[in-house]
Amino acid sequence: MSAKQITPVISMNFLTTLKPVRFLKTLKRLQFSGQLVLTGSQGEEWLFYLYRGSIMYATGGIHTVRRWHRNLAVHCSQMLANTSAWRDILAGINTTDFTNCWEYQLLCIWIARRDITQVQVAQVIRSGIAEVLFDIAKVSNVTHQIKPDNSLSSQLPLIDVDEAIKQVEQQWQAWQEPKIINYSPNQAPVIKQAKKLQERSSTDIYQTITKLLDGQHSLRDLAVQTKRDVVALTHLILPYIQLGWVELITIPDLPTPVSGEKLPTPPKKDSTRVLVACVDDSLQVRQTMEKLLTTAGYQFLGVEDGVRSLGILLTRKPDFIFLDLVMPNTNGYEICTQLRKLSSFRDTPIVILTGNDGFANRLRSNFAGASDFVSKPFDTKTVLDVIDKHLKQDAVISH
The missing domain is CATH 3.40.50.2300 (Response regulator)
Structure with missing residues (x-):
């Protein structure tokens, strides 16, 4: 799907009026424990895990695994360098017993083994929440469902709802510029007219552009690779998009490290047997x-x-x-x-x-x-x- 097919969201105070955001604030006041499941008009699904009104973790959307890889690359790259090890950990766990998402389970294991620090965990969780909230704001007609679960326990740092909203508001405002508001950071730039691009660029610039803009990496992926802010990166390639030499397309997520797109609800423990x-x-x-x-x-x-x-x-x-x-x-x-x-x-x-x-x-x-x-x-x-x-x-x- 091309960038032109994305419906722009114009309101500058959209986050404060967004129904799921208001609902999160309500759940905070109620000190809710459980899941908040949000579903978009195209079937996208996001999940917030909450413990006594604070956010434990947020996941879902079209690029769950890409988001996970990006956050590891930025905040604890040593874990991304050894993907086979954490895939083995997940392979050794019965996924039907997950009470939380697989990303959260891995973070719990890593922190218990002292592979990463509490600071790194908090950064990964905050970044994931910010992306999820941002993506929800780009979607219209979001429905919600709550699933109370008092068995949830907080094993990792909790994120305050208002703090999370404040963090994403800054990112959201930066994306409201008229030139980029119609695009999504989940889209991937791909070269559409290589010949014209080569004619107007130096050899070094052309080689760099062709290497990066291969249609396999989203704007967010490229921002992490080039260590740039995603808004600044988008502005860099915007002239090529406006000339029609580069196009933004929709790309799929990376393969999930656990079998099955959705994990079944874990069976309840028989309370009569220890x-x-x-x-x-x-x-x-x-x-x-x-x-x-x-x-x-x-x-x-x-x-x-x-x-x-x-x-x-x-x-x-x-x-x-x-x-x-x-x-x-x-x-x-x-x-x-x-x-x-x-x-x-x-x-x-x-x-x-x-x-x-x-x-x-x-x-x-x-x-x-x-x-x-x-x-x-x-x-x-x-x-x-x-x-x-x-x-x-x-x-x-x-x-």
Whole structure:
């Protein structure tokens, strides 16, 4: 689709009168927790995750994955340089268990593993919210739906609704110039008349332009690549667009790193059965634990890979966790320490499993935040007693 087909939005105070923006402000006052789903006239869908009236994350629209790549490139480029690693993390997680979008899950895992900082996470979230709000403002006839969800928990920095609106207002005003208002930063410039462009440009400029304006990268993508403001970049190529030498076209999003365009709603946990997780690289230990726990009436979650365990535990949120002390590439102390930093596991009973029941190990387990210590080989009575002990303690504390 060419740029001429985009309907301009003219009002300078459009953001303050935009119904979804007003609705966000209302949800802030109500301290709403859950999802706000916005749908555009062409079927575009955006999601805001809110916790007690603040924005946890915003996603959706036509370029969800492109936005994710751009924000990583700007705020934590080291993670974009290793896409295979975070794709592997997502591949190891059952996507039907996602309570939030996959981007948020990755950020939670990275922050727990100290791969990125809280400042970087906040920057990624703010930038994503700003883009989503901007894109919503470019669309007419947006409908909304709210999905209350009090099970949501804040594991990452929260963004104030008014702060987010203020940030995008500056970007929105800059885009209201008559020469560019009809265009979208999601469109991609492509050379339409290469011969005329070559005749009127120096060799260096022509080579640079042809390399950048390949029709595969949006204006926002190019702004990040060239380290320019998207408005300034658009003005640079505007003369070529006005001459008809360059055209702005609509391009698809990049492939999603998870299977399926939309993730199904996660199943609700059976509240009558406690879920017990065992993170251990030994198949024999996991099988033994599964047999005795399921026989006793518990649900069981076995996790082999200690490195991937954070993501799996985040999505399943077990009621009780056993951690092997020694595993390839990590250990129970490290995983326990990382789990305790997440609000979801601050009070979850975590028991270390080890074949070396020494004072030093017990002391270190306490420092890591472990609830208890069980020696290998273990028997049924020991396992069931330690579960009963700590779940009863939790029940007393919660009351």
